[in-house]
Amino acid sequence: MNNQQSGFTLIELVMVIVIIGILAAVALPRFADLSGNARYATLQGAYGAAQSAIEIVHSSALVNNATGSSSTVTIEGTPIATVYGYPANAIALGSAANLSSANYTISSSTINPVSAANSATCMFKYTPTTASSIAPTLSTLPASPGGC
Numbered sequence: 001m002n003n004q005q006s007g008f009t010l011i012e013l014v015m016v017i018v019i020i021g022i023l024a025a026v027a028l029p030r031f032a033d034l035s036g037n038a039r040y041a042t043l044q045g046a047y048g049a050a051q052s053a054i055e056i057v058h059s060s061a062l063v064n065n066a067t068g069s070s071s072t073v074t075i076e077g078t079p080i081a082t083v084y085g086y087p088a089n090a091i092a093l094g095s096a097a098n099l100s101s102a103n104y105t106i107s108s109s110t111i112n113p114v115s116a117a118n119s120a121t122c123m124f125k126y127t128p129t130t131a132s133s134i135a136p137t138l139s140t141l142p143a144s145p146g147g148c
Contacts, residue, residue, distance in 0.1 A: 035115075036117065036145045036146065036148045037145045037148075039113045039115055039116055039117070039122060039145070039148035040122070040142070040144075040145030040148040041145075042103070042113045043112065043113055043116075043122060043123070043124065043141060043142075043148060044141060046097070046099055046104060046111055046113075046124075047124050047138065047141055049097040049098070049099065050093055050094075050097045050099075050111065050124070050126065050138060051138060052097070053075075053087070053093055053096035053097035053098075054086060054087060054093065054096075054136060054138075056075060056096065057073060057075060057080055057082060057085070057086060057087050057092075057093075057096050058085050058086055060073045060074075060075060061073050061082050061085035061086070062085060066082060066085065067082075067084055067085035067132060068084070069083060069084060070082075070083060070088075071083075071085070075096050076098075078095050078096070080092050080095055080096045083128055083129055084129050084131065084132040085132070086128060086129050086135070086136045087126070087128065087136070088128055089108045089109065089126065089128055090106055090107060090108055090109050090110060090111055090125075090126040091106055091107075091108055093111070093126050094106040094111060099111065102114070105119065109125055109126060109127070110123045110124070110125050110126070111123060111124055111126065112124075113148070116148055117147075117148060118147050118148070120147075121142055121146075121147025121148070122142065122147050122148035124138055124139050124140075124141055125138070125139040126138055126139075127139075
């Protein structure tokens with residue numbers, strides 16, 4: 001009679017547990033630091049939405065002849081204060097871009113994610129126009145997600 005047992009030895013099981021532990025120790029820190037990248041991606045999305053909203057508001061203002069020094073246009077049922085056909089400030093821009101106050105902190109000149117670790121570096125600035133021949137500007141985004 002040949003009695004052959006099948007299964008794993010204790011040493012094989014211990015080795016598998018050790019290998020899984022090493023992989024977890026190496027992989028976990030890489031996943032734990034993705035929150036800054038996520039906030040930066042959120043900021044990039046808001047920046048793109050703001051750029052589009054500036055053009056949409058300006059187009060609507062041109063069509064409705066609302067390019068004076070102080071006007072209002074309505075975008076999707078939301079009144080947007082304008083100056084020379086562009087959003088009057090970052091608050092008006094946030095409304096035009098449909099940026100939620102639950103996700104973004106919007107002041108009269110800046111927009112940043114609510115969860116930003118450093119709101120001074122994880123933001124962009126909106127400078128409204130001061131004349132009909134000058135377009136408003138958005139500051140450039142931070143070079144890397146490090147500040148978010």
